[in-house]
Amino acid sequence: MNFETAAVHAGSIKDSTGATHAPVYQSASFAYEKAGEIECVFQGKKFGYVYSRISNPTVTAFELRMNALEGGIGAIATSSGMSAIATTAFTLAENGSEIVASKSLFGGTYLFFKEILESSGVKVIYADFNSADDIESSISERTRFLFLESISNPKLEIYDLKKISATARKYNLPLVVDNTVTTPYLWRAKDFGADIIIHSATKYITGNGTAVGGVLIDTGNYKWNSHQSTKIKSYAGKAGSFAFIAAARSKVYQHLGFAPAPQNVFFHLLGLETLALRMERHCSNALKLAEFFREQPKITSVNYPGLNDNRYRQAALRQFGDRYGGLLTIELEGREKCFDLIDNLKYAKNLANIGDTKTLIIHPESTIYSNCSGDEKSNAGVNSRLLRISVGIENINDIIEDFSSALEKI
Ligand SMILES: *Cc1c(COP(=O)(O)O)cnc(C)c1O
Numbered sequence: 001m002n003f004e005t006a007a008v009h010a011g012s013i014k015d016s017t018g019a020t021h022a023p024v025y026q027s028a029s030f031a032y033e034k035a036g037e038i039e040c041v042f043q044g045k046k047f048g049y050v051y052s053r054i055s056n057p058t059v060t061a062f063e064l065r066m067n068a069l070e071g072g073i074g075a076i077a078t079s080s081g082m083s084a085i086a087t088t089a090f091t092l093a094e095n096g097s098e099i100v101a102s103k104s105l106f107g108g109t110y111l112f113f114k115e116i117l118e119s120s121g122v123k124v125i126y127a128d129f130n131s132a133d134d135i136e137s138s139i140s141e142r143t144r145f146l147f148l149e150s151i152s153n154p155k156l157e158i159y160d161l162k163k164i165s166a167t168a169r170k171y172n173l174p175l176v177v178d179n180t181v182t183t184p185y186l187w188r189a190k191d192f193g194a195d196i197i198i199h200s201a202t203k204y205i206t207g208n209g210t211a212v213g214g215v216l217i218d219t220g221n222y223k224w225n226s227h228q229s230t231k232i233k234s235y236a237g238k239a240g241s242f243a244f245i246a247a248a249r250s251k252v253y254q255h256l257g258f259a260p261a262p263q264n265v266f267f268h269l270l271g272l273e274t275l276a277l278r279m280e281r282h283c284s285n286a287l288k289l290a291e292f293f294r295e296q297p298k299i300t301s302v303n304y305p306g307l308n309d310n311r312y313r314q315a316a317l318r319q320f321g322d323r324y325g326g327l328l329t330i331e332l333e334g335r336e337k338c339f340d341l342i343d344n345l346k347y348a349k350n351l352a353n354i355g356d357t358k359t360l361i362i363h364p365e366s367t368i369y370s371n372c373s374g375d376e377k378s379n380a381g382v383n384s385r386l387l388r389i390s391v392g393i394e395n396i397n398d399i400i401e402d403f404s405s406a407l408e409k410i
Helices: 004-008 035-042 057-070 081-090 107-120 132-138 161-170 230-256 262-272 275-294 313-320 336-345 374-380 396-409
Strands: 074-078 098-102 125-126 143-149 174-176 194-200 214-218 301-303 329-330 360-362 386-389
Touching: 004 057, 004 275, 035 329, 057 074, 057 262, 074 081, 074 230, 081 107, 081 143, 081 174, 081 194, 081 214, 081 230, 098 107, 125 132, 125 396, 132 161, 143 161, 161 174, 214 230, 275 329, 275 396, 313 336, 336 386, 336 396
Parallel strands: 098 125, 098 143, 143 174, 174 194
Antiparallel strands: 074 214, 194 214, 301 329, 329 386, 360 386
16 A cells, blocks of 8 residues: 555454444443453453553554554553653663663653653763764663654754664664654655664654644564663564564553554544645745744744754755755744744744644743753753744745745734
8 A cells, every 4th residue: 555545544443333433432441241352352362442541443543544654573662752752761771770861852752861860770871863983982881772752843954874774783683763753754764774763753743733633653663682771681582573563462552551542543543644734834834934033134033954054964965855844943032032932822822832833933942941951941942932833734925925924024
C-alpha cells in the first residue's frame, strides 16, 4: 500500500455491521465464557483482550496503522507523546545507565529527562547532534540509547540521520527519533537508520487539536539480543526481535498506566486519514509565510529550514524531499513587540500546541520555557525576541493578511 492508502485503510477493523470507522471499544475489561479460556489468554497461549490498561481493540487499530506508515515491526499507542518517550526511556535505561540526547529538545522532553529520568538514576548527557565527534565523545559503556528530534522544536535543527545512525551502530546503540514535527509523511525515518520512532499524536497526526496522545514504533532495524537493558534481556530469548515491544508493553507501559482512552485514539485514526493532504498544505503555507516574513523590516530574523540560506536546507531537502515542515520561528526587536504582535492577530491562536489545522503562535520564553535557566533556554534556541509559529492549513493569503495587518499596528 502507498502512504495515502495505508493512512486510510491500514489496521481497519472489519466487523459484521460494515462500519467504516474503527468502533470505540469504550470498555475497561473483556469477558470470557469459560474459566479455561481466560487462563489461556493470561498465559499467552491464546490471543485476546483482557484489560484496556494493557491493550484495547480500538487502540490496536491505531497501532497497526502507525506501524504500517512507519514500516515497523510493532507499535504501542500511549496517552501522550510524553508517555511514549517515558515508556521508551524506562525500557532501555535504568539506575546507573546513561543516555546521549541532543541539546536541542522540546521543553517537555527536557524537563522529563531532568526531573524524572535523572532522579531514577539515569544520567542524561547532552551533545551537539550536528557533530558526530561530540556524540561519540559523549558515549560510554553505560550509554543505552541516543535521542534526537527529526526537526527540533523550537530550534528547528535537522541532522544527518544516516551519519548519526552509523555512530549508533558503531557502539551498538539504538537510535530513538522523535518524529513528531516531520510525521511519517515527510520521511520514513526507518530508512535513514531510526530504531525507535516516537510521535506526539496530539500534533500533526490528529491534526486538529482534539486529543492528546502518543505512539512509539519499533522499526526492526536494531537487533535486541545484545542490548544491555535488564528489561530487554529478560525478553531477548522468548520474544526475539520483538523483545523491545514485549518489554515496553509488559514491563513499563502497563505498570505505569500509560494506555490512551479509546475515544482519543478514535480522533487520532480520523486525523491520520488526511495527514498527507494536510502536510502538503502545512509545508507550502509555511514556506510562503517565511518568504513574506523575510521582507518585513520589523522582523529581524526568520528561521525556516526551507529558506535558501538556512543551515539545514540541504539536510531537509535530502531527507524530506523538498518539504520543510509547518513550523517556523521569527524574531522581533524585543518581548514587547512580540506580545503586541500576538495581541493584534485575528486568526492565529495564541496557545501551546503545534500541528493544528489552525495557525498557532506562542512566545516560548515567557511560557513553555519560563521555568528554565538562561543556559537551558539558549540550548533550546529560545530568547525573549522569539516567536514560534505553527502554520495552519487556512488560505495562505488570509494568514499573510493577518500578520501583515498586525505588523502594521506594532
Ligand atoms: C508535543 C511534543 C511532545 C510531547 O507530546 P504530548 O502529546 O504533548 O505529551 C514531544 N515531542 C515533541 C517534538 C513535541 O512537539
